[in-house]
Amino acid sequence: MSNDFSRRQITKSLAAFGAASAFGSFTRPSFAQSAPIRLGLIAPLSGSQEVIGRYQLAGATIAVNQINQAGGVLGRKIELVTRDDKAAPAAGVAAAKDLAGNGVNLMFGVLSSGVALAIAPTLQADKSVLVVSAAAANELTHDQFSPNVFRTADHAYSRQRALAKLVAADYPAVSDWTAINPQTAIGTSNWDSFVDGMLQFYPELNKKPVTITDPIWAKFGATDYKNEIVQLMRSKSEGLYCGVYGGDAVTMFGQAAAYGLTKKFKVLVDPGSEFIIAQAMGKNTPPGLWSGFHWFYGAYKGHKINDDLYETYVKMAGDKHPAGYVGEAHTSVLAYASAIQKAGSTDTDKVIAALEGLEFDSCKGMRKIRKEDHQAICDINFVQFGPDDSEQGWKITGHRVIKDEGLSEEPSPGQPLKFLYNKR
Amino acid sequence: MLALFLGPLFNGLFTAMVVFLFATGLTLVFGILRILNFAHGGFFMIGAYLAFSLVKTFASDTSTIAYILISIVAGIVVGLCGLVVERLVFRPLQHVDEAYSLIATYALLLISEGAVKAIWGVSFHSIMTPAALGGALIAGDLVMPVFAIFIIGLGVLCYSLLEWILQHTATGKLMKSVASDPWMAGMLGVNVPRFYAWIVVIGFFLAGLAGGLLLPNQTLSPNLASVFVVQAFGVLIVGGMGNIRGTFLASILLCVIDSYGSVIFSEVPGVFFYVAMAAMLLMRPQGLIAGARL
Amino acid sequence: MMSQASNSTWKRDAAIAAIILVVLVSLPFVTSKGIVFIAGTLALHVVFGLSWNLMFGQTGLVSFGHASFFAIGGYAFAWAAKIAPGIHPLLLFAGAGLFGSLVALIVGILALRRSIGVYFAILTLALSQIVYLLLSYIPALGREDGFTGIRRPRLSLGFTTIDLASGNNYYYFMIAMCTLLAVGLWWVMHGRMGRVFKSIQQDAERAAFLGIDVQAYRLRSFAIASGTTAIAGALYAPWLQLLTPEIAHWTFSARPILYTLLGGVQSFWGPVVGAVVFAVLEYGTRTLHGLSEIIIGSILLVVVLAFPGGLLGGLSRLRKRMNRKTIVTARPEIVR
Structure with missing residues (x-):
């Protein structure tokens, strides 16, 4: 308040x-x-x-x-x-x-x-x-x-590839990823960029292939995610890319609590909701959630x-x-x-x-x-959140700065972006 | 396997009851005053924000009873708003064509959005499900959250109660008679203006109550006002011009169809509600329950 | 009697239109680009509102999904211009309008026979929601990020070619087209067809008894209004050079309704007044961050309470009252 x-x-x-x-x-x-x-x-x-x-x-x-x-x-x-x-x-x-x-x-x-x-x-x-x-x-x-x-x-490409690099390095055991994405242009482009990064960085860093399972698509601004959550609960994947962002992510995680969705997946990542999820959910903040940031003050x-x-x-x-x-x-x-x-x-x-x-x-x-x-x-920032007993209800459990070394594509103004690894 | 076939049914029923709880007040006001209230969503949102503030202030560890009581309080406050709106807006517009009340309610929607921003800010908020309603029942691979079961039960209860009042009590009979012929009712000694005021208060109370009860399911933001309103108009009209039974049945029909549609055709989520709605209006333009008011 | 009345209406309306045109044409010389952009958009909104009122005020049809035709016209134009860049732009605009009319005809044949009044309103709302959702899902149309890269065309007129991309050319082109559309609507409303529409709006049963094919005329009204709006949508595409599904959203469908009711249903100029008032309100509150909703909402509410028949209806009542110098109780205007 x-x-x-x-x-x-x-x-x-x-x-x-x-x-x-x-x-x-x-x-x-x-x-x-x-x-x-x-x-x-x-x-x-x-x-x-x-x-x-x-x-x-x-x-x-x-x-x-x-x-x-x-x-x-x-x-x-x-x-x-x-x-x-x-x-x-x-x-x-x-x-x-x-x-x-x-x-x-x-x-x-x-x-x-x-x-x-x-x-x-x-x-x-x-x-x-x-x-x-x-x-x-x-x-x-x-x-x-x-x-x-x-x-x-x-931009979307560098940020989501940076996220892929982070999880590929930190969670080598998690080799099967899926997603819940909004059926929107930015939702698709974020996910494609993340997959592009995963297909490059995971094999490079861990010397083994990564599995990408088809994502679940949701309506942007949906009020009910139960069908999508049920589908995710049946997934064999261990990593979840939660492409629905902002207020939608809050709704989705709120409804997912009863299903134990956050416990089912070993790693949860979010493209860029920043503080929104934690601030709205407080004690219900999904533990260990990595969120993309434009800038995180604590990192500098x-x-x-x-x-x-x-x-x-x-x-x-x-x-x-x-x-x-x-x-x-x-x-x-x-x-x-x-x-x-x-x-x-x-x-x-x-x-x-x-x-x-x-x-x-x-x-x-x-x-x-x-x-x-x-x-x-420029640098890409990520912050990891978790629930906490303080009045605020959540805390920052980690943060990471990924330097843009080989994240961004070669410049090609006027041309559509070509994914290097994601041949979709 | 169970989840594959019954999952969408269960989730569709849940959404149906959410839409129905939202639409009850709307149906009542439309059924009797013939006002299509755009602002209903705005007052639903105010109810939700009020409940949020009350939970934060009085009940940090929400019990189910506190949650229900708080929702009722939110409903009462919004109902009082309804009294003001009836006096200042609906009553002066009573003798003007229905269409003009549309602008008035649209204006009220804008004002309620502005007011929520001024009072509560624009950040997202959410509230946990009360502890007793957390968790889930599991049958085979079908997961049914307790909160969803609670809302489905609440929807059915709310419907049964309204239906009983309308069909079996003197008040209900009065409501039906005023709805079908206000002039005649007035001649027979009913104080029609006061009666209308009561209907608006009850309609707004239901909006605020629904706002409080559905709070754990939704993210709070000033956008909440326009989230359900189009779907609610849909079930209201497909049901048959504002009768509670029709609204109830239409909610179930459209939401369950949409639920299966969104699972089967996952590339176009959310479209099937409107496809079903258009099809119903073409097949039964008089509505599911024709003729009856309320 | 009749011809005399319409003759004086004709002169009065032509004079008003001439004044509006002079203002619109001189705007680029006297104001900033920002105002010119708003004025151009406003011209499209005026056509949008006028065409809706052809259905409502004239024929008694309420559509809650008028924006979907605006969007259909815009997307049809943008898509056709992209895949067939050789086609003359005037043909494309006309094609977009015809396409809008065609869609309206199909919807109307299915819907108008069976449902009318609120059912028709809600049916059009459902259809517009489907259009909105599909536009935001179809990759070829740019999803909810929108259809990008729409160019302002070169207009070859046989003797000369005008590059609409340069300077204020497109603005003038748009004003000319909107004037044509508005004149067309005026002509429909005041011609024979308009009188038939009017008789249907006043009493559909009696009109049918008099041998009027009510359904066919309603269909015509719906198709003409939708086609006109589709052309306005097509004009909007190169104006903004981008289209997003928002233009099919129900909040955009609410616009012509607000314009008409705010300005007044009975007068041809009602939607024009409503659209102008709305644009002024929006422009006036543009720097009052966080307060615009409350201000616009309150003003709308006050206007509708003070002038329940719309601004023009209220004004004419006021004038009548002044002229008669007797107190006449404000009579409600029953529209349908």
Whole structure:
């Protein structure tokens, strides 16, 4: 409860901040050298994904404040302009157009892949740049590549292959894997990427073949998983890739408790629900569940950017567990700051040129944006959860940083992603 | 083998009772006031959140009785909301075409979503099943969670109770007579406006109660409001314009078909509910139980 | 009498349309891209609302699944443009509309004979849910991530070729097409067919007694409205350059209903007013994070309580009352 209350407070102050910046955009002259550099955050600030949008807003706000306190960029302050995409493509395009129309050509954020894929083709005509802070669809740096889109976060392919590498190394005895996946594009692409990683890393590390059993498909946003759970209980596999994520995963695990599903499988992994499952389930958190993270603060203690971000967030939100989206939105602002510094300008073409090949430090260490496909090469984080007797009801039982060494594919912008091992 | 054939039946029955418990209040309000209440899901959600807060505050170690009592309290609070809604929204719109109450209830749905976000935030929450209702019964390879059996029993109980009230008590007869001819009932001395107010309160009470009772089965988030509403409209109409027996039968029929459909054609989960619904409406456009109101 | 009345209606409506067109055409010169994008989308929503009201206000048919035809048109256009890029875009738009009408005809032949009223409404809801789910499952249509990479076509008109991808060309093209569709709907409503529709809406039994084939006319109304919406959906595809199953979702089907009831059922302009009010509300609350639902919901509620006949109905009542200078109790408008 306390957690929620404080989060409400932060939203209030952030909403005021957003409103203020919206008004500011009408009153301030935007061409003077001393005028602030305006960055547009596009995030789901209402609707079903608002819970994530708030994290993005917090991370972006912190980054902007930090940069301004340190004197800004090129002697100019940064000003954050926020727009709500409702996690809906049409609203996302309207937001991007609205920003471009108000002279904000540098944008970032975007949680949903659908929104990112909708905004991408409109950017060139509007002479804008989008730095994607979360949307993980592989298509963004492949079939649907746009020269005006960059991604400073990890993508589905590298994340799920990293997860495969982790379990292949840590659980050599578990050689038969299956999954429960949502019948969605990202659900399929996550699973295919994980299988690709398993087929490569498991034989490499353990010198024996791995068995992949056909997954169970579930409806996205389903309210009842009992039929799927019954099918899983009949499976011979020992490792379960729980592809349903977020609120769906909470529903699924809640209903699975009576069946003993979590005891049946030796290893449970989740592509990227971060804290959602543990925070919602408390004492019912599946023991030993590995969850994919955009950024886990605990993995970079001692790294100044990480520690400053963490402390500021805790102070501002009163919440001790910032989700990775906080770090990724923060990172996108840092990427812009460093690119603008390098370019000496906020001009779209110059910023694009500066972002290409940019190496910069972030809350999870150095990242490099590949020149060819605009994908950042960065660490992948995982956290292991378990139930606990504390009031919180859950605890972190382990975490892991997987370096992107041979995880990401070779860049091929404009071409569909080709799986190396998964010949489906 | 048992699980293969009876598993989908059991799970379909469970979903059916979830949808039925959700749809009872909706059926009552539609059957008598002819209002298709979009906001029903919103108040169902408020009931669930209220129950969640009560559990967190008073009963960290949930017993079954506390869980049922808390659900009733949540139902009563939501019922009081219903009183306000009836006075401020439904009554002024009574003499206007039914269609306009649609916008009003849609607006109420938006407001209830906004209110839940403002009060409880947007994070996901969940509640454990009460200890006595945890675990499962096992017959051969068929696993039947106790909570699911409990909900199925509750659905049947709720249906029987409503059916008994409607068919065998004076109140029920009154309800049926007002439903079929409010003007005549008014002439015969029934205070129809007060009666309508009671129906709305009871309908909302049922929404809140269902919200509390189904809490352990669902993830709490502000999206909960629109999760069941389309399915509930489906069983309401396939059942036959708001009569409880029809809603009950339609819930079972559609959910069991969907359950088998989703197992057999696993590439397209969830489609068969609507296929069955469309087929039923084409075959029996008057509904499963035709003619009878309530 | 009759022709005189429709003559004055014609002049008044043409004048209103001309003002709206001037505003829409001048928008790119006076406002930002954001507003132009919203205005373009709004034009499609207006056609969406008008076509729904052809069924509801005119013929008495309630559809809860109108969005599925928007989606069918959009996906049909996108898919055809992808597999047969050589076809003239105008043919593709027309084809998408015909396809939408065809689907509506098949559904209507099956459904309209047997079910009407709420049953028809819920049946269309069920069908739209099936469309929604299938769109989100079919890999060739991009699942719930959507159909990506839809290009704005080049429009060859014989004497010249316009590249719709450049500048505001597509916006103007869309405004022109939406105007055509709206004029078409106006013409249907005010022509002979519209009068037959109206007689069915007012009293289907009597219309049948007078020798009108009620079912055939209902079918026509359904097919025309669905085809028009399908063209609007097809126009939407290159506008957003992406289609997602969300446009078949029931919440999108609720939009034309809200527009119509909010603006007023009786007037041709009702859905237009409703759509504009809604767009203004959404734009106005776009930076009020976390409050938009409560604000939009409350305003809708206040409007519907204050003007139960829709905004235009309320206005005309108000005007009548002022003119007569006598107190007339607000009479409920019974629509069906």
